[in-house]
Amino acid sequence: MTGEGLKPVSPFRVEAHSTPQMVASGTTDISGGYDAEFTVPADLESGAHSFVVMGINPFGNPVEVVSNFYVLTDGTIAMPMSGSDGTSAAGLPVTGSNTTSLLIWANFMLLGGGGIVVLARRERSSRLQSSE
Numbered sequence: 001m002t003g004e005g006l007k008p009v010s011p012f013r014v015e016a017h018s019t020p021q022m023v024a025s026g027t028t029d030i031s032g033g034y035d036a037e038f039t040v041p042a043d044l045e046s047g048a049h050s051f052v053v054m055g056i057n058p059f060g061n062p063v064e065v066v067s068n069f070y071v072l073t074d075g076t077i078a079m080p081m082s083g084s085d086g087t088s089a090a091g092l093p094v095t096g097s098n099t100t101s102l103l104i105w106a107n108f109m110l111l112g113g114g115g116i117v118v119l120a121r122r123e124r125s126s127r128l129q130s131s132e
Contacts (some may be wrong), residue, residue: 001024002035007057007058009028010051014053018045018049018050022036051069
């Protein structure tokens with residue numbers, strides 16, 4: 001498990017949760033990155049679990065980074081997908097946010113603004129013609 005964003009040269013630990021069990025610990029590198037190799041505890045029951053990295057952020061405050069996973073009934077580890085149907089095209093977690101509604105709203109605003117400009121030009125044109 002690798003990551004970054006912790007306080008440089010500070011201690012961190014990794015726990016497997018539903019019932020907390022420490023699986024790794026170490027010290028971050030000079031840029032606040034961490035790299036931990038560990039074995040998943042064999043006694044984890046099937047179901048939802050988390051790996052929790054606990055450390056200190058660059059401001060000196062405690063921080064936790066959580067990675068969820070599942071233990072299947074056959075003991076296989078599966079990472080959850082965050083897509084609406086639980087999958088992504090490449091089998092990777094879907095990150096970011098869904099901006100569809102924002103884009104639809106923005107298009108309506110642009111169309112509305114364009115309509116206002118057209119109406120204003122027509123009004124101005126009709127005023128100019130009636131004053132001649």
